[in-house]
Amino acid sequence: MGKSIRTTDEGVDNFPTPSWATEIIIPYLRTPKTIMEPAVGEGDMLRVLQRRWPRASYITCDIRDVDPPSDYHITGDFLAMPPEPLADLVITNPPYCRNWHAEFAKKCLTHVRPGGQVALLVPTGFAGSARRLRFHLDHPADFYWLPRRPSFTGDGKNGGTEYMWWVYTAGSAAGQTSSRNFFLE
16 A cells, blocks of 8 residues: 655645654765755754754745745745756755656756755655656766665654665766665665
8 A cells, every 4th residue: 555645735745854864865965055955844854954064055945835944945836946046955855746756856956056966865766767767867866775764754654665865966077977876874
């Protein structure tokens, strides 16, 4: 049986990211000056990032009317935004309703500066989907597999889905031609 999708009154999902799931990827990311979180929700991931990089500037976006502690917030549909502003790091746990993982990944790539990184917390199936094969071939990434299933419900239940961080380095400076896998502990 599949995992049920929790929705808000606006009909969008809300799966707060547990702190440990954000903390585990931080050592593998470059130190950014500007960070964008395009599906900020209540700011769970944002607070972890702000503790690690307190001097960075933060740009946030959410389709819902939220008030995260960021330098610049946009209320609206991230997928409909123009490709500005740009950030050194675009990091998010993208929405899962309507299978938006690939659309969010493509859009995040338009908001990262050359040499910057995009980090997405996604189900492991994101890496293996045949319909996303062309995207993965065109945009090789590093896959950081989580050591356990995160709970997005706040009650410790995880729904049985494995997750990983998909980390892409933008621009030709990366020189990466194939995806790599890393298993986190």
